[in-house]
Amino acid sequence: MPLAELALENLRCIQRAELVLAPGINLIRGPNASGKTSLLEGIYLLGRGRSFRTRNPERLIRHGEEVLQAMGRTSWPTNQRIRVKMARHQPTSGEIAGVPAGSLAQLAQAFPVQVIEPGIHKLIEEASPRRRRWLDWAVFHVEPNFIDSWQRYARAVRQRNAALRTAPDTARVWDGELVRHGDAITSARLRLLESLKPYWADTVRRLADLPVDLRYAPGWNQDLSLEESLTESWVRDRHRGLSHSGPHRADVQVRIDGHTARDILSRGQQKLVATAMVLAQLKMLGERMALVPTLLLDDPAAELDAEKLARFVEQVKSLHCQLVLTSLNPEEGSFGPPDRTFHVEQRRVQPV
Ligand SMILES: Nc1ncnc2c1ncn2[C@@H]1O[C@H](COP(=O)(O)OP(=O)(O)OP(=O)(O)O)[C@@H](O)[C@H]1O
Ligand SMILES: [Mg+2]
Structure with missing residues (x-):
């Protein structure tokens, strides 16, 4: 169930972003603190109703704003719209195909997503x-x-x-x-x-x-x-x-x-x-x-030596799932040539 479209409002440093994603490999590149990991958090939110970086929803809402929204549309086999909303001092709410989700756990079925990020050793x-x-x-x-x-x-x-x-x-x-x-x-x-x-x-x-x-x-x-x-x-x-x-x-x-x-x-x-x-x-x-979930890879090369990285790449490639990966390196191509590349700079996301 790849994610075909993503729209974010007031998520961390990102005021607004709209992305049309490929079902294959999507690369998000940009300098430090440009908002790469924040974009992955927005995608993760759609399938989990929470962040992988913090348990505190307030931290995700852009400073000075009251409400954060993540909206997405999955494609084949189910073309479904998902919306997750976080407001200060209120419980996070989700909506699947226009219907309020009784529990955030339902998001997992609407959009299966997993992440591998620098904090994964905490598992x-x-x-x-x-x-x-x-x-x-x-x-x-x-x-x-x-x-x-x-x-x-x-x-x-x-x-x-x-x-x-x-x-x-x-x-x-x-x-x-x-x-x-x-x-x-x-x-x-x-x-x-x-x-x-x-x-x-x-x-x-x-x-x-x-x-x-x-x-x-x-x-x-x-x-x-x-x-x-x-x-x-x-x-x-x-x-x-x-x-x-x-x-x-x-x-x-x-x-x-x-x-x-x-x-x-x-x-x-x-x-x-x-x-x-x-x-x-x-x-x-x-x-x-x-079931082929979307896999988010935040800075996948961090802390792995060349041999381990090669093993990791081989395992990931064998899954044939939608990938959204971030990199500081504009030429990143370890997982194959990206089908779509986005450049993030000064909190703006541009397709390349
Ligand atoms: N609630 C918030 N409101 C506004 N800005 C925030 C908020 N939370 C975090 N930020 C800022 O968002 C910026 C982007 O952070 P993010 O972690 O997405 O960057 P990144 O591109 O992944 O950086 P790196 O390459 O260092 O991993 C940071 O400068 C951070 O201080
Ligand atoms: Mg980051």
Whole structure:
């Protein structure tokens, strides 16, 4: 589902930009601080409802402005208009084909997009939320019912936590919902990791050549069922006013020879392993679901030596997906000659 058109208003330094994109390779070039990464953030916003650089939507809105808008149109097989709006002190809203999205998660299905950017090593280095998002994004595409379970589960956890703080004696009425949807989420995630296995093994070998395992930790004591674990952690839940057990605390442990990857890998290796996690998903979605997401590459050569970069380029090329890449180098052509080139300078975007 390539993105055919993009229009942005008041996103970081960009007051206004309109781009007609090619389904193949799109290059965005320009000097430092011209707005290249901001353009990628605008594209990402359409499929994710958030940025890959910050959790705080306010940071994306152009200084002195109140509202940011990103608008896009996807092409084949579904020609669909998507709009994402962020206003100060308001929740982000999305609209797909003119209809308000009930949840931002729906954007993922309307426009599948992934990014590989200089901060990608955080997928290895940081705590579990990034890895859960990584996993869930793929599950959303493979299992259509997942969004529903996930939303119901998230609501039940919110209600239970609210009750723990205000009327703890009533909090356990949510346990049934938590267990029903929590078990559905856990099974769906496990199925996904199982089908990812061959793609993961192949990609991480080709890219990083390291024996890295991905293992799902469900978010509670594995010797107990979720139901039993809710009972076990009840005293602690009540004491802290927080639900401690369930798939909202799950992780995908990245391990190498029995060690946690973040403890022993170099920054460059973390970057390669995280990149392999993203590319393995894209390969799997392409082969199993005939789904070809758009891939954003922000400064792809950063921190990779020539040999690793060549491996990376080969893997990316094999995906045959729409690429939008940024570069400081006006002659950038590692992924093949660009079908379309845009030059960004002083916050203006011009096709070349
Ligand atoms: N909310 C905002 N309002 C206005 N300008 C902003 C806002 N947030 C960031 N900027 C500015 O936007 C500019 C462009 O940033 P961006 O990261 O997109 O540049 P870039 O072309 O990717 O640079 P680099 O080559 O260094 O990666 C920066 O000068 C930054 O200070
Ligand atoms: Mg940048």
